[in-house]
Structure formats: C-alpha cells, structure tokens
Amino acid sequence: MENSVCASDTVKPALEAVRPHLPADTDLTSAEVRQLSGGWSRHSYVVTTVDRLEQKREFVVRVRPSGALLETDIGVEYRTYQMVSDEPIPVPRVYGYEDSADNPFGGPFFVMDKLDGWAPSTWQRDHRELLERNWATSRSIAEDLLDILHKIHSVPVERCEGVLPRLSYVDVVRYWLSIYEGMRLVRDPIVEEAFSWLLDRVPVDEHLGLVHGDYRIGNTLIADDRIAGVLDWELAFVGDTRFDLGYMSLEYLAGKFLRKGSRLLCGTAAREWFMAEYQRRRGVSVDDEVVRTYSVMGALMLITILLTGIRYFHDGSTSDIRMAWGRFAIPGLRQDLVHLMGW
C-alpha cells in the first residue's frame, strides 16, 4: 500500500491524476514524486516540478487513504484550508481537490503548496533543545504560537458556517466515547472513568470560536525561527476554544512519551506566560479547572486515535507497524490521565 505511487511505473499515472489540480502553468515534464514519512491518517506526497528555466516548485498531495486512522472528511479539511487562507493565519495555499478514491494515490486528495520549514518533534531531544534555546533567547516561536492561536480563535464563527461542524462540549465527549467503544479491543477502566469524569464536568460557559483541534508545535513549520505555517486541520470544529489550551497543556505534547519531556508548554513557552498572554490578548479570563478538563479530553482523544490504529492493525486493514507501536504510547497518556483527574 505504502509508496506505491513512487515506483517508476506508477509515477506517470500519479502525475496525470494530480495535473488537473495544479496551477494551469505547471510543467510536469520532469516532475518527481516522493512520499513523506509522517502522517497517520493522511498520506502526504511531494511533487517536485522543474520548469524550462530550471525553477523548482514543490507541491504537497494530501491523501486520505482507505483504512485511514480517522474517519474525517478530507473535503472538509480542504475547505477549511481555503477558509483559513483568507484570514491572517499562515497556511499553505490549496489548489484542486479530487473527491474520487479511484486514482493512483488510493484515496481522495487535495493539492497545496509545500511550505519551507521543519516540523519540530518534541519527542526528539535535539528539537526540544532548539525550541528551549529559542524560548531562552528571542521567544520568537513562542510569540508566533500564541499570536496564531489568538488569530485562529478570533475567526468570526459565521465564516465557519457551512464549512465546519458546530460541536458542543458534550458532542465532543460523546463522539470520542463512541469511537472508543467501537475500536477498543479490551476495556480500559481508567479511560472509561475518564470519559465519565468528563461528562460530570460540563463547563458552565463556552468560549465559542474556531478550534484547531490538534494545535501543537509539531503541526507547525518553522523557518528562520518563525512559524511559517500551521498544518493538519482535519480535527477542526466550531466549539469551545479552550479545548486548544487544554490540549496544548498535555505533558505528552511537551515530549513526554514515558519520561517527562520539556518543562515548557508544547516544548515552546512557559505555561504561565502563555496562559497569561493569551488571556491578555483575548481579553478573557480562562479558568484553570476548565483547561484541566480539556486536557483530559485531549488525552482521551489521543488515546482513542491510537486505539483506532491498533484496531486497524489487528483487523489487517493496515500493515503499518506504527499503528501497533501506538500501544506503547498509551501508558504515558494513561498516567497523565490519572494525575490530571487528581486520583
């Protein structure tokens, strides 16, 4: 399944499939295709084109393969990128969208510009050190992470109508609970208690806005110590924006796998600074208890996604061994859950 479009005999049909979705002046005569290693629920390919003046241009083909980890609609993701690109939020420009799965990429896809930059992995020590050095000096990455989140949460809700679903707190909990119920191979009393804990803690108010849904430093691209783009909008929805704050606060996203990672939020900024600046810029007060609730929700979301991968591997829907490996990412998150709930 993996890499199939990169084999020499299949590159040409793959390029033909992409052609109608690229800018009209794109010259594919000597184009190349390669698969990127990341991506659990989307596969990403880079198409490199070279024109007559030897100018290189790169596009990303983002594919929702069959047996993808999340049943999220790639058409919604495409329209979200389109919508967000009209806002002062750095995202790659998107081009065409192919909704048929009958193509060499094996699923619906859309095409977007490939931005320059690197995606930090807070689970890698060298990346954590780079981020921590930035925080200790210019703080430019932390400032961007904050500024962009502020801009995402400031997108007028009316702009999202017809593009993204409106999900209440309980909708989100019930959604992930239903996925857990459908995907689990065994019962996990900690996870089940955590879902029950969430249903007992419905926040009394709602900070309604555009929620990225997977906002973390690893879903950004860094170039010249600035955030050049925010990626992976497949979990976006309209709901309580404090979800993003709780999710970002997870130790896991600061680089904890089993052992504690960075002391910084997302490995990028001191948590107290980030929360205080966020509240100042937004002109709102954010209750730490609500953030803690959303951290539990975020951890459950991640566990449920990992359980989905394990289920697919178990059922033979995928041979990608990373899905089985996800079994060892759960214990650290489960440990975070019990401590977040104050057990």
Add this chain to the structure above:
Amino acid sequence: MFDSLTPAELVQAMSNTLRKTVSSTGSAGSEFDQVQCLSGASIGRYLAQELAHARELTDWFRSRIDRALAEAASGGDDKDEDLCRDLARRIRPAVEINDMGDAIADFLRDLDNLPDTGQRRRAESLLHGCLRDLADRQVLMLLGEYPPEPDADDTDENPRN
C-alpha cells in the same frame, strides 16, 4: 523448557538488530521503510520489558487491591464491607490483567448508578488509587525501572513524585 536466553532477551536482541540495520544501511531504504524498522525496534524494546515483568506487575496489582479492600472493610461500616465483598467477588476469578480490567470497569460503572453516598465515594477512591499506582508502575516497567524502590509498595504515594 530448560532453554538459555529468555523470551525477553530474544525480543530485545531482535530489536537491537533492527535498529542496527537501519543505522548501517542509512539512506539505502526509503524513509518510510526506515521508520517501519525503527518502530519494530521500539516495539521490541518495550515488549522485552513486558515479557520480563508483566506477570510480576499483575500479581502486585492484585495484592494492592486486596490490601486496599481489607483496609476499607476494616475501617468502614457494614455498607463499605458489602461493596468491598462485591468487588472482591468479581475480581477473584480474573487471572489476566485484562480480565481484571473488565471486572473493575463493570464495578465502577455499577457504582456510577448508585446514589452519591460516602460509601460509593470511598469505593471509587480506593479503586482510583489502585489504578493510579498501576499506571505509574506500568510506565516504570516500560522504562526498564521495575520494580521501583521497595518502600513504594507500602504507600499510596505516586512513586514518580
């Protein structure tokens, strides 16, 4: 039978070989294939710890619950004792950790349907403490730091704090 090298040692050896293969072949394989091999190596490393200590961890968990139930029954009233007896009855037949997980999840769900009384809260808190310690110990086990310091056995403190 009387074999040298434990399953844990063999799995660890396979994991090391996979990792070395990726290092020595460098960019010969595709990026995707390298990530697959490294994931396999990582699975091997953690699995070796599980093979070496999972039984021990399960036995510890069972005794942790038994001890907590005994304490709760002796310190509470008749209703506490009834709840403890019910939980003990449900968990006793479970041999594997996943069967214990089923029994505990069922018990906690049933507790949820009871009125919010002191007995119910004490029973929940008792189980939460046991599950918290299990979660902490599983992490230590996967890190290759199992068993933890001896005095951690005799306290409800989080051994990682």
